[in-house]
Amino acid sequence: MTTAQRQVELRFDAVKIDRKWQERWERDGIYRVEDDDPRPKWFEMTMYPYPSGDLHIGHWYAMAPSDAHARFRRMQGYNVLHPIGFDAFGLPAENAAISRGIHPYEWTMANVDNMRRQLRSLGAVYDWDREVVCCLPEYYRWNQWFFIKLYEQGLAYRAKAPVVWCPSCQTVLANEQVLNGECERCETPITRRDFEQWFFRITDYADELLDFDTLEEWPEKILTMQRNWIGRSEGVDIGFDISDYNIEEREIRTFTTRIDTIFGVTFLVLAPEHPLVSKLTSENRRADVEAYVDQARAASEIDRLSAEREKTGVFIGAYARNRLNNEKVPIYVADYVLTTYGTGAVMGVPAHDHRDYDFARKYRLPIRTVIAPITWDGSELGEAFIGDGFMTNSGAYEGMTNEEGMEAIAKDVERRGWGHRAVTYRLRDWLISRQRYWGTPIPMVYCDECGVQPVPEADLPVLLPEDAEFRPTGESPLAINDTFVNTECPNCGGPGRRETDTMDTFMDSSWYMLRYCTPQYSGGPYEPSVTGDWMPVQQYTGGAEHAVMHLLYSRFFIKSLRDMGMLNIDEPFLRLFNQGVILGSDHEKMSKSRGNVVNPDDVVGQVGADAVRCFLMFIGPWDQGGPWSDEGINGVVRWLNRAWSLVEHDAAQLDDSPSEPTAVRDTQRVLHQTIRKCYEDLDRFKFNTTIAALMELVNHLSQAWNDQSVDSATWRDCIEKFLLMLAPIAPHVAEEWWERTGRGYSIHQQPFPTWDEELAAGGMITLVLQVNGRVRDRVVVASGVTEEDAKWYVDNSSRVQSHIDGKPVRNVVYVPDRLVNVVVG
RNA sequence: GCCGAAGUGGCGGAAUGGUAGACGCGCCGGUCUCAAAAACCGGUGGGAGAAUAUCCCGUGUCGGUUCGAGUCCGACCUUCGGCACCA
Known part of the structure; x- marks a missing residue:
């Protein structure tokens, strides 16, 4: 038991006042939002919470200041829509189902009920008639509807992609369920497996997503993060000849931003997942290569990309020909190359790339300088040189600057048909498939005769079966539910199998702002004219953890709806503000294990909602977060x-x-x-x-x-x-x-x-008198003091004069109503 | 590792390139009280000094720009957030 906190008592009954007015406001409906109100509309949203069970003080930290801001806009004369809802699909509900035998629906809706009550205690301007709960069929049916629209546009497609796999549980794991490379349930080392999964073509919009011009007030750091996440690179896609091998492919395609270094290529590296690895590997190298590939598939991407980690790789026993100099270079497989970026193959130029340099040193591969630093004496460099310089050891391009060389080589490569200029993005298509129960079923049917068929609009929603079985191994409850899986093919009426994957919950949050505008509308996901009047969201607030994924997905979603003629806006959120994180009074992140969690219900019960609201806003700048006290x-x-x-x-x-x-x-x-x-x-x-x-x-x-x-x-x-x-x-x-x-x-x-x-205006100000920038005297004068009068004080201040000490005055700087600075010496 | 951000009294923090420390917490002293709490009044960056005289030092570290730098520029250190299946 800690010493009891000395608590200052309120002189009024805050809890009673809270209840009195919350009931009155509710009864009078003063926060009900009318679509046809003549005042200018202001749509201000805060990111909706996940219904984890209890409202955390962190939720209050997100909700209370945003409510204050929305209220301020109301008082400025806007018709303000400041809605709330619940991000109700997701992994925790399914974990609860497995560990406690409670159905995800029951668990989620009980949490929603509790959190509704707690949210009401904030005294916010929420119009509860507009609440959105996205695990309900009336919401998720429109996820399915959108999915089919995107599919029809060619923006949804199926491809193989790796998932994290527990070989013991025989199930797919979320990254969160992996601890130190092992399954959190059974501690078996994880591996990766390829599954056919659904993607959205967000990369089609990569360039437009880089255009932030119509966003009015987004934090610069978020734009930078999005820019880096999209990661646009211009370069050359160039092929290395492998026609000596008796396989279908004639070349290995690599992407490089440094085509000027092509004469420095001394090896090629394929990603472990690259399809050519098994085709090109020589028989005597096969065992080593396969062992390496298996091991690489267990490693996380963060580890693989770490520049700190020692580079590893194996020679696959094959060579490719660099067409520019006809040299044969060995082909390696190494895990620092990812199949998801560029072509999944890179040309190794150790003299001019850090990672290639490390790799070449380790495997004793030649390092050939082809870009000469200006002061280069011809000796071998101790590290990769990535700066600009002159082309050397580079055939016909000798002596050019590397910028000229880059241009000349790119042109020649294109002319000879060896490759072409290309743009590559770090951004990957959005993988939306989840091998889970508690999400929106993907509305597709597989038929042996007709292939993949979308569920007809009239048959939506594809409902989650209520009788799902939640096994501790984590097998997808949909995949083992025969009555769900077996269906008719919508095309031929023959036997069909439903897609058993569900959608990423970022699907829900990509368009929930549209649903808030017309939450009860049943003729579509939203009523276009009303929603068109409210959108785009004037102000969005939420945590910076959503800087790239949610915010990018939502931007993509709105742009794709626009291109389908469903909405006439380019961006979902005009302005963005990111609040910081509230910490425990020990200045650490709040967590049950640290025992520093603040329960808002307790505090609100003691001092009322307003004191809590005010204190959360008073702690410090909202975007920086801060400790509870x-x-x-x-x-x-x-x-x-x-x-x-x-x-x-x-x-x-x-x-x-x-x-x-x-x-x-x-x-x-x-x-x-x-x-x-x-x-x-x-x-x-x-x-x-x-x-x-x-x-x-x-x-x-x-x-x-x-x-x-x-x-x-x-x-x-x-x-x-x-x-x-x-x-x-x-x-x-x-x-x-x-x-x-x-x-x-x-x-x-x-x-x-x-x-x-x-x-x-008016009043008295303190005029500061400085000598060489240091304060030497202050005088209190009426504001609006003239320069002449200000200088009079300088001349008549004994302190100032003693510091001037007879030295020549070189300059006198006068800042109105602030200071006079005498520069001497 | 990569990307992004932040470092100011005992603590949270304030400060259009112009008085560093607003406002608040805590602490110290006082009033009230039998006493305590609460409330109210005053004080509170560090050092030298008898001093509410005066001077020096002070915004993570080092350097730069400027009449003047917490603020701008460069390098470094530390802490925090994100890294694509937590949401």
Whole structure:
């Protein structure tokens, strides 16, 4: 038992206030969103949660500030759609089914129920009539509908792809289920197997996905990550001759961005999965090669690509001819080459590529410099030289700069038909097949006569069978369910077998924003005209962990719908903001094992929703995250207490006319500066400084009350505007205090206050007097001080003069209302 | 490893290239109280100094640009996020 936390008590019953207003708002439907409201539309979404069971403080950290921002937009006069839903398909439900014998549907929907209740305790503006739960047939039927549309467009196709395989469980594993290269269930070393699986052709959109021009405010880091993820490279696809071997293929195609180094090729490397490996391997090398390939298939891609790890590979006993210099070079298989990138084969140029250099050193392959550094003395280089230089040992291209060589060789290669300029992407097509139960069944049927057939639209949805069996080995419950598998071929009516794979859950999240617009529509995934009015999403918020996959998939999805004429927009999300991660009070990531998890229900039960909302926003910049603190929340509670006592004061006790005009003017200035600050900061998600400014206002008003230095009208004005600024961040107490001070229901239908620049201006400033950039004196003067007057202070400051010390003045820098800097010496 | 981000008091953090440390936590002192808590008032980066005089040092490290750098540039160190089947 730890020492009890000293808890500051609230002076009002926050829990009761929460309940009172949540019920009233619900009853009055003040957050119901109407499609035909005349105000301008503002669609602001936060990423929907996975229904893991309990609302974590991390969910509050994502939801509370985004709600405050959506509320701010409402107060600015927008018709705001700020919906919520549940990302309800996925692996954890299936794990629960296996370990606890509970059906994924039961488990998921019980979690959804609980999380709905917890989400309501936030006091957010969610319109619950628009909730989307994507594991329900009325949602996932449209996943199937979209799948068929994409299939008809040629954007969905089937191909072999490796899955992680547990040879003991005889089942496919998720990456998450692999611990140190072993199956988490039975600790058997994993391997990989090729399965026929479904893909979406996201690579068709690679170039368009690199165009971020229409995205208004996305964090630069997310764009950089997407750019790098797509990884566009321009180069040359060039063939190496293997016509000496008696096989169908006449050449090995490689992709290189450095065709200028082609005379430096001293070996070729094939990915272990490359189809030519088995065809070209000589009999005396076969055993070694096969052993190597098996071992490579167990390794993770991260390990394979690691530049730190020692390069490995084996010679396959075959050679290929470099057509540019007629040299025969040995062919290796090595796991640092991936079949998913380029052609799955690379030309080894050890002199000018780090990985090839390491590989050549290890296997004693020749290293031939063909790009000469400018200061090169001809000796062997100690490491790969990847910079620019002059072509050497390069036949007809000798002496060119390598840029010229690159151009000349590419041209010649194309002219001779040995290859062609090509663009390659690191981005791969989106593999959507999952060998699982708890996902959207892929609506395809296999018929021995007719091949692959889509399920007709009229037969959708293909429902998940309720009587599925969840075996601890993790076999796909759909594959072993005969009544699900056996069906009729939609084309010939003969016997057919259903596809038993389900879809990646990123399918659900690729278009859920469209469903929010018309969630009950049954004539299609969304009603086009209404959805067209709401889309694109004006503001999206969520964790940066979705920087590349979800956000890229969704962008692809919207573009493909546009190209099918289903939607007239290019991008789903116009603006994006990524919040950071909330940590435990020990500054570590929250986890049950660390025991640093904060349960929002407990805290909300003690101090109410508003104190929790405010504290989460006050911790620090929203995009940086930060640690929870049981002590820190006391500061927010004290502030709300002080605000409450201000609200309680009877303004009638103050004079009607200002006795101290200067003091009143100061209070007005503070008020209007606060409004300006809050308006600008809320606009840019700077909640921490919004709250700091409101705290300063409360501090000022407390002082003003103690001094009785304001008149009653100014006081009332300050309280009214303070409550309006409080409304988006602390909606319950703002409503309660609004009512208590005799103002009409509801504060949440009031506009955000505006400021008057003239009232915000003026006052005293501290003018800083510097000598050589160092502060030597300060004078308090009225703002708007002239340069001449400012310099007068310099001349008359004994501190400044003593530092000038008679030295010649070389320059005087004047920054209005800030400082004077005298440069001497 | 690759890609991305962040380093400021005892702690969370603030700071259009212009007073470093707003606001808050914690701590110290005071008021109130039999006492404590709460509340309220005051103080609180480090060093020298009797000092609320004055001076010096200080935003991860080293270097640069500038009249002036937490902020811009370069290199390095440390920590965190993502890496395609967790979502």
